[in-house]
Amino acid sequence: MIPFMFGEEIYEYFKQIKQIFDPNGIFNPGKIVDAPRMNTFLRIDHTKPKREFQTYFNFDNDGGFSNSIEKCNGSGDCRKPQILGGTMCPSYKATLDEKHTTRARANALREIISKSNKGNPFVDEDLMEVFSLCLSCKACKSECPSNVDVTKLKAEFLQHYYDDAGVPFNVWMIGNLNIFNRIGSFAPKFYNFIVKNKVTSSVLKYLLKFEQKRQLPELKEISLKKWDRKHQAARTNRQIYLFADEFTNYFDSDIGVKAILLLEKLGYGVKIAPVGESGRTFFSKGLLKRAKKIAEMNVRNLADLINENTPLLGLEPSAILTFRDEYKEIVSGDLHDSAKNIARHTFLLDEFLANEFEKGQINSNSFTEQSLNIMLHTHCHQKALAGSDALMKVLSIPENYQVEEIKSGCCGMAGSFGFEKDKYDVSMKIGELALFPAVRNAPEDTIIVANGTSCRHQIAEGTSRKALHFVEVLYDAMK
Template identity: 30%
Template sequence: MTTVAGTGSRGPSGTAYPHIVEQLRTDRGTLGGYVSDASIFRRIPEAVFEPRSLDEVRDALALARERGWPVTVRGGGTSVAGNAIGEGLVIDTSRHFNQVLAIDAEARTARVQPGVLCDALRAAAAPHGLTYGPDPSTHSRCTVGGMIANNACGSHSLAWGTAAANVVELTVLRADGALVTLGKGGTSDPDLDAELLRLRDDNLALLRTGLSRFPRQVSGYGLHHLLPEHGFDTAKAFAGSEGTLGIIVEAVVRLVPVPGAKALAVLAFPEVFDAAAAAPLSRRPGVTTSEGMGGDLLDTLRTSQGPAAGDLLPGGAGDPRPAGGWLYCETTGETAEEARARAEELRAEFSSHPEHRTVDAVVVDDPDEMRQLWRIREAAAGLVTRLPDGGAAWPSWEDSAVPPERLADYLRDLYRLLDEHGLRGIPFGHFGEGCVHIRISFDLGSDAGLRTFRSFMEEAAETVARHGGSLSGEHGDGRARSELLPRMYSPAMLRAFAHVKSIFDPSGTLNPGVLVDPDPVDRGIRPAPGQRHREFVPLHALSRDRGSVVDAVNRCVGVGLCRSDDGAMCPSFQITRDEVHSTRGRARILSELFRGELYPEGTGSEEVKDALDLCLSCRACASECPVNVDMATYKAEFLHQHHKTRRRPMAHYSMGWLPLTSRLLHAVPGAARLVNAALAIKPVEKAVLKLGGVDPSRSMVRFSRRSFQSRAKSTGRQRSERPSRGRVVLWPDSFTNHLDSDIAAAAHAVLSALGYEVVVPGGFVCCGLTWHSTGQLTMAQRVIGRTLGVLEHHLDGTTPVVVLEPSCAAMLADEAPELLPADPRTARLAAQVVTLGDVVAQHTDDPDWPFAELEIPALSQVHCHERSRRGHGGTEAVLARLGVAEAQVETGCCGLAGNWGFEPGHADLSRELGERELLPRIRELDGAAAVLADGYSCRTQIREGLAGSEHEGRQGLHLAQLLRRALRT
């Protein structure tokens, strides 16, 4: 065994590094979460380790040597080439080893740990007027260490170059545990310097002529940086080595000044080839990006996000001169006028160019509009994994690059090659630098499809080499393309690559199978034949995925937006920072479930259940994930299968059946009052919580004295004195019917004041939400079916059905048609579902608007299901008309998430989620401000979160309550 001086110790059992062994994650849940990255490849690791320090990395490396494990280092896991997975020890630096150690504003450098996020570094540099130049589309979740290892670039490489170009110094652990510093002029190890100099001097002509022929030639190792004319820069030569030469434990990187002002010219061309041909002409001072996209991307965007998506793009669908390709050209200047003038110059030049004329163009300098346009481009990496017809598309021929002036011809040849193999793909990428990203419709689930895949990859490698290009223009070769390097490089160059690998890692410990002695391009593919071994028939129609739960899970290609702090996805990951608790991690585990190897017990697996346990079913992923992974639905399907032969937890009965028990309680006169009185006695409340399997730190629900249906029935139909606007059905959901009936009464008064005839259905009507969220899908179907029968005479496809609880609205509009696809009544009901805000917003211009202006500020906790499925626009319009200055909680789910926050083991995380933003912002409000929360869970979280504090009296209000307050008497 090799030991490292000054670290580690042998325990009583004789095992070295017991402190590392204790921290190793070897449970099957973790291993399933780490089987893949953003690539098509699959490797099951022996263990995962999340270090906090250099010493822990060194000790983990020594332990791996002792056990004969290969070692793979992983950052954000956004690698599209399969270079962040391995069959030995995976060292994940992103969770703990992720600090910005120093910013030197004068030298314009930053010293960082490898797991620091790109955006975190940029945020730390921003106060100094600086930024980190490389910015791949995954900048919100990729790590700087991973960017250096894979030589990532991003859209601004036209101005600031690749990650290698921005490296100043690296501190690296070699495979034998030796620590070495790399930089310009050599390393801290004279023996290493001598070996690298000998390698360089033996291959001077080869390195000068075979490497760095154009900026995006990043395949293989960057040995040209060792040349004398490049200053023998060992740090830059190490960049792009994909974890095969050493482990980065610290990096000093270059920072660049933030431009004084920016503008964006989006140029629309007839075809993507025209955009590609024009791109080299856009390379000029003051132009920092020249990003290209193909026309099919807009169709895919609208399939994913709705028909209005991408409307800002010039030459879009419906335009008299529709575009087939776009260039995003960002311009900079000392002033806004200078930046805009440069963008206008591009628009004018290409609008009349004799060879490369646009069909349309737009110039924007408003930051919000620029951000919206850039989101389209940045979403491409995920969007293009689904073609416009819903078919899957996969990475692997992902990052090819050619000299920019050859790009249009290369793209034409690439399209011909796709046609010859019966494949499709949507290109996008860094056209100004000749780099193309494309996801291709490979059939990876059949043997014939895999043969086509290999054939295409081999011919594509020949094609790009024929154009003088590179297999990889960023992100590395990985397992996707390393085997194809002989198609691009000479035997002599490959020998040089093997030599540098032997210098740094003679034992082949680090990331084997990549670059040197490569794995076959078709080995260990994740969605390959055999993935469906344990597929089950879902109860949801899964209409977007051909009824296949495997196809649904395979939506996740791993771009990792769920690991970002931007937006509402994924709440549990944002607290725990655990890959298993990300949407991607759960999707990987479900994929392994269907394969049947890691979890041979199938849906009976406790590890799979535990991985899904912290999914709040907030549905943020259903809208924010670029490919609309819907983990809430997959979780419900799994729970349904899991509990077919296993006893359910008591909370599934106490919370899942709450709508029915509440109705039975209100069927007995006075029973609700007696129950509330009993629950007011603390020992009784705690006993009931315990019997119900609910977390004892929670408080028990309280019931309205009468149900809203009962109140509505006793008062009869209210007719407004105003002219009738027609009839609306006010849906008596279980929460506002039995728990918060004052809200339903307020909504009734508001709708009546607007002139509507308000109808309240009688009998037991329920959307089935609580049964759905607990995986009791058969019962959910029965409840929805019964409800449809009660509502039959209201289901005319036009009468508005006003649903006050956002989660119930989403359930009726989105889930019911999927659970009962053969029943046409579900589609009619879905078409009729509206929110109160949507109804009232139709009348904001009425001269006889019945509400007084409130002129108050308000903080809105937009319910996660409303945010993800229904939208908040109607409520926004109503609040603006009321004179309410609305601010919104940006982090999404309140943290209670219906039954989830009440279940044992969830309370602490639920409270942490509430403390992210919601509760602190409420505590900062002045007394006049309102807190708006249409969701029952959100109001409960607010009430419990403020209990016992000076803010205890502040309650969350439903929009109906605010509107009733504003009604003119």
């Protein structure tokens, strides 16, 4: 290309300069001068057919699974240091190891599945190691210039790996968290004794392969759904469905209660959506067979309920955004249109309130005039799939509330990732990149806001400061 772009005469000058300054050809040999032809040393052998697989996710928009991996062009944006901002890629920012970049994961996956002769090339320990520190934060889906979705690729890889190698016991336990919480909710005090007691919690962490330093989350005395069954709902023409996700329902039911009361005070009727869990734990651990069943069941239950007039709202970003992201790509073909329609009318609660504020349905007169300083940490999935603008706007509805967004990436917890013993150190290093110092340096009278349940847990353990959900702040601000 160089002779073509500059002409043979100038190219000869290039060669002479190269010979003067690098007579032994040790600086980037073959890059500019005497470079090989463009159709040599290609990463794909086009004389061989691409190997395709029966996948659990639908990769049709990318032209198939192999083409989805090929979206990575090697630009190296995933090697950004913390000083340049952004979220991608948290594991690289903490380790500064190329192996833990978005690019490395795509390259390793391409290399192994294209050259392996095994019936199931996904059963590969090198691949498992490369993906081990992926936090499934989804930052690559929005920040990578090619939008390589490594979270999706990782989940697909893990399910194929488990198909032959089996599902580890601790992975099965984490995936089925909702079942254990449901059982525990019948005797929450006993459940909480187990997770708080030094002996029993130590055994539980050992079985889960969790770091002993971590504190396991406790159940609330009453779940959100149980509270709602006793609650006399307000009657109004403005109806919404609230998703009582598997985390809010059991761990943060007090936040769910405040969300319902806040919406009712603002003139909305709230019904709990007739679905169970989102499947987030199964998606995160690569248990896609089970995740697909949950997604399809939820789509069937909501298909005739969710529309422009009765949207689906959620509080936990990782759970509610599953309806907007993964569901469309994993449900069977006959449910695809329904899943897309639900996705169009699914919102984070802050998105919904910000939109209603813009339309004049909500105004600042309903809230306090007192001053308050807020520092906001935005959940990774929200950054990648929705952004933080709506959240910033909603927290600013009270006229004298000042909101500053922390220039942090991922908090480092990422669901069960930060709990796991072999990932604990990396998890805390990620927190120390920006989030922990910002929270520690915040004045005592500044409120820390984080919508993700994992984010709040990480902030508490890393800084000893309590972070609130935005709903708690807005509810307390009501006149």
